[in-house]
Amino acid sequence: MADSGETGGPVKKDGIQQAKTEGKELTKEEKQRLRKEKKQQKKSKEKKDEKASQESEKEKKPVSSASPASQPPTQPITPKAPSAVPTLVPVPASETPAPADKPAKSKAEMKAERRARQEAERASKQGKKGEVGQQAAPGKPKAPPSELQPVVKRLPEHVQVDNPEVLKKLAKKLERQQTPEYNAATKVKIPLRSDYGYKVSLFSHLHQYSRKAPLTQQLSIPSTVIHPAIVRLGLQYSQGIVAGSNARSVALLHAFKQVIRDYTTPPNEELSRDLVNKLKPYISFLNQCRPLSASMGNAIKYIKKEISNIPSQCKEEEAKSKLLNCIDRYIDEKINLAAKAIAKSSIEKISDGDVILVYGCSSLVNHILCEAFEKNRKFRVIVVDSRPRLEGREALRRLVQRGISCTYVLISAVSYILPEVSKVFLGAHALLANGYVMSRVGTSQIALVAKAFNVPVLVCCETYKFCERVQTDSFVSNELDDPDDLIVTRKGKTQLEHWQEVPSLGLLNLVYDVTPPDFVDLVITDLGMIPCTSVPVVLRVKNVDQ
C-alpha cells in the first residue's frame, strides 16, 4: 500500500518540488495528495513502514539516480523530488489533528528518510556544483521555511564521516562518476579511501587516512577515467610531496592545463559542458587523496566559470588555448604578482633592528623576508617549529641560504623568546569571512602568546585565499593527518609503536587551526593593508568586480 502510494508519487512530486522551489503555496490538490500519502503510511505497521519506505526510497534512488547520469539537465529535479516529500509531510502532520504518538512516530521516520534523501541529494549536487570541501552551511534552503518546518541544512560529506549513510552515498556517488565509455568492460570506479585507526571522539566526524595506503594502490590498471597527470598529483598530495597552499594550487592548475591540452571534445558534445563534467571525477579523486584547500576550491571555481563561459561557436583549438591562457593569467596575477605587491607593502613595516618571528614554512613570508633583506633592511629572524611536520627546517634552510641571521626554536619555547621579538609574521591557509585566520596548527597559539606580550601580529595572505566560510572553532572543519606520524623512535625505542592495541589510546594529528581576529593586528593582502575585520569588505568588492 505504501509502495503503491509512492510509486505514483515521482511525477507529482516533481510538480510539488518545483512549486516549493518557486516559493509558491501548495495547491489544494498537492496538499491532498500529501495528506493521502501520510495517512497510508500511518495505516501500515510502524516498523514495516520504516523499512518499506526506506527500502523503496533506496530502490528509487539508484533507479532515479542512474538515469540522470546521461541526462544532466533532469538531474536536479529527480534527486530533489524524494526530499520534497519528507519535508512537506510534517506540515500536514501537524495540521491534521492526530493522536499524539502517531505524528511523533511518523516524524521520526520522516526525519530518518529525510536525512537519507538529503545525503543523496547533496552527493549528486556535490558532483554538479564541484564544491568539494569547504562549504559548511551552503546557504539556500530550497523550501520556503514555514514556522513548522525546519530549514534544510546540508553539511558537506567530509565532516560527516561517522554517519554510515553518508559514506554509503559517497561510495555510490564515486561509482557513478565515470565518463560514459562505449565499452562497458573498461568502466572503472574511483575507489573510496577507508579511514585508518582509532579516531578521537571529538574529531570522529573527519576523515583520517594512512599515508602508507595511498589511493593510487586501489586504482586498477589501466585507469582510463583518471588522467595520469591527476593521478600523479593525487599521489604527491597524499604523500606530502607537494605541500603548502600556494604550491598545491599551482600544481593543481598545471595538472589541469595538461588535462585541457590532452582533451578532445567527443562528438555531439559541447566543450563547455563536457569538460566540466570530465573534471568532476578528477576533483573527487583529488579530494579523496587529500581534502582540498580553500585556495584550491577558489581556483577550481574560477576554472569552471571560465570553461562554462566559452561560447559554443568557438573552435576547439581556440577554446583550449584560451583556457590555457586564463589559467596562466590566474597563476600570474593571483599568486606571483600578489606576492610582489605584498612584499612591497610589508617592507614598509620592517624597520632596521627588528627581530621577526615566523612560524613554520610559508612561501609568502619567506619571499617577503628575502625581498626585505635584498632591500638592505637589518633584521634577524626567529623561526619557530613544531612536530611532527618540522616545516620550520625548510624555512630555516631557505633564509640562511640568503644570508639572513636566524634562530631556531620549538614552539614550546615561544613564551621564552617572545620578549626579544618586535614583530610576528604569519602565513595563512585561508581567511574566513568573519575575520578568522585558518592556518597551520600552532599559529593561534603563537598569536595568543604574542598578544599577551603586546607584540604586533601581521598575517600575510593573497586575496584568492579569502573564502566565504564562517568558522569560530577548529573542530567543525579540519583535517586529520596520519596518526602514525606522531610515533617517534628515540635511542632505539619506539614507545607508541603498538598504539592501536591500547584500546583507550588515540593519536591526534591535526593540521589546521583558526585564530580569532582580536589577536591579529594587520592583514597584508595584494589590495593593501587591512584590519582583520575588513575581510568581508574585500569579498564584497571582489564579487562586485566579477
Add this chain to the structure above:
Amino acid sequence: INKKFFFFFLVEYFRAQMMKDPDMASAVAAIRTLLEFLKRDKGETILGLRESLTWATDCLTGVDSSVAVSSGGELFLRFISLTSLEHQDLSRCKKVMEERGELFLEKISMSRTKVAKLCHTFIKDGAKILTHSYSRVVLRVMEKAAAEKKRFSVYVTESQPDSAGRQMAEALRKLNVPVTVVLDAAVGYVLEKVDLVIVGAEGVVESGGIINKIGTYQMALCSKAHNKPFYVVAESFKFVRLYPLNQQDVPDKFKYKADTLKTVQNLSEEHPMIDYTPPSLITLLFTDLGVLTPSAVSDELIKLYL
C-alpha cells in the same frame, strides 16, 4: 624659478587663510590653498597637474606638519580626479576639476556641523564630560549640546607642552558651561567622576585608531580600565592611509612640529606632539559619514580611496 615663486605663494596664502579664520581646520585652509594653486597652475598635462598638486601638498606639510593637512590634500586630489577627464581641451578639464574642488570645499565646511548634529545626542542632561586639549570639533559639539538646553560640565586636561587646554576652557566659559582644568597626570584621578570621554582627532588611521595630541592614548587606556565610553569626533577628510602597529610605527614627520623637524638634528631628544590610540580602546567615532565603529573605518576608507 617657477617652483620657488609658487612655494612662497603657497606658504603665504596658507598662512593668510589660517589667520583670517582661526576657527577653520588647518586641513580646510590647506585645501583652499590647493584650490587657488590649481587655478593658477599653468601645467600642460593632467599628469603634470597631479604631480604639481602632490608637490604642493608636500610643501604645505612642510609648513604645518599635522596629519590632517597631508590627508586632506590627498583626498582633495582624489576627489577632483574622480570625475571623467576625457575632454580634449585641457582648460575644460581644469574647469571641471576646479568645480569639483569647490564642491569638495563646500562639503567639508559642512562636516563639522554634521558631526555636531550626530554627537550631541550622546550627551545626556547632567553629564560630566572629560576632554583633552583644544579641539574645535569638540567645541562645536558642546556648543550644539548647550544650544539644546542640556546641562553638563566639562573637565579639560591642561595638555602640556603648549597648554592648549586652557584655551579650550576659555572658549567653554564663554558658552557658560562649567569647566574645570585638570593636570594631565590627574586623568586617572578624575575618571571615576566622569560619565564619558570625548576627544577630537588629528588623523584617523586605517585600523580605526586615531592620531591625536599626546596624552590621548593614556586617557583611552584609563577610560577602558574604568569602563567609560571613549568617543572620537573627526571629519572625514582626516581619514589617512596609514596603518601604525604601535607608537614607534607612526612616521616621524607627523610626530613633531614642522619647525622642529627642520632645525633639530637628533630627534630622539625631542618630545613628540602626538600619539597613536589603537582601535580596541575606542568605542565609537562620529564623522560626517555617520557614526562608525572602529572596524567600519576601514570600510569607509576603502570606499573613499578605491
